[in-house]
Amino acid sequence: MESSDLIKKVRKIEIKSRGLSQNIFAGQYHSAFKGRGMAFSEVREYQYGDNIRDIDWNVTARFHRPYVKVFEEERELTVMLLIDISGSLDFGTQRQMKKDLVAEIAATLAFSAIQNNDKIGVIFFSDRIEKYIPPKSGRKHILFIIREMLKFQPKSKRTDLKMAIEFLTRVMKRHCTAFILSDFFTKPDFENALTICNHKHDVGAIQVYDQCAKELPNVGIMRVVDAESGHEMYIDTSDKRLRMAHKTYFMQRQYMLKEIFTKSNVDTVSISTNEDFVRKLMIFFKNRER
Secondary structure, three states, X not given: XXXXXXXXXXXXXXXXXXXXXXXXXXXXXXXXXXXXXXXXXXXXXXXXXXOHHHEOHHHHHHHOOOEEEEEEEOOOOEEEEEEEOOHHHOOOOOOOOHHHHHHHHHHHHHHHHHHOOOEEEEXXXXXXXXXXXXXXXOHHHHHXXXXXXXXXXXXXXXXXXXXXXXXXXXXXXXXOEEEEEEOOOOOOOOHHHHXXXXXXXXXXXXXXXXXXXXXXXXXXXXXXXOOOOXXXXXXXXXXXXXXXXXXXXXXXXXXXXXXXXXXXXXXXEEEEOOOOHHHHHHHHHHHHHO
């Protein structure tokens, strides 16, 4: 992408996503995410009725009488975006590519975050950590993130979500709100890592998909290539049994993902490339608020 085209695209995404975050999402974002984290404030002597789980045993041992930790609600949040940039995102048969939809959603979340003076960071991943951008606040930081989303070329085309989630758990020492943006075409081995991460942080999963992943069009012989493995084959889409098997496979994967997110207590939303993500995100925020 030429630098002039990149600047135009960054500007276009900024105008759209900043407008959405200011006019539509500001209230929902604030209600759904603000104040969910608790930060350590001080220790004080134990008083009748205090939760014994808050006892600071180190201080108690030092002064030979019980002390408890006092926490206060964090005024600011740290928001982390885990962005899948594997080969499968480089696909789209409807209004846009999956990776373009991810970029718009990520930018909207980022502008919503800075309106609330929150810090925002990004982890770009494939089957490795492609790039880590530590959390900062401010418009310049977000524009840098958007540029990276549009121009960054991953070293690998494959996906390993488990590895990315484990990296987030290690690198973020304090509580954060994290969004995973992916099509979730990955091995279903990330449930335990997701559960552990969601105990430490507040995780939401945003799935993007193309309608062709759900229903194959009847267009006769079609050449298909796996974007991650490079495997190539020809299929006959006029075969009704093939189309039904394709749809069944998609629905089974969706059920499996729903089971994983439910067991991990992670809120999730699925957004297709042929639909407006605004309505879906608003429902997502309202569900989290409840």
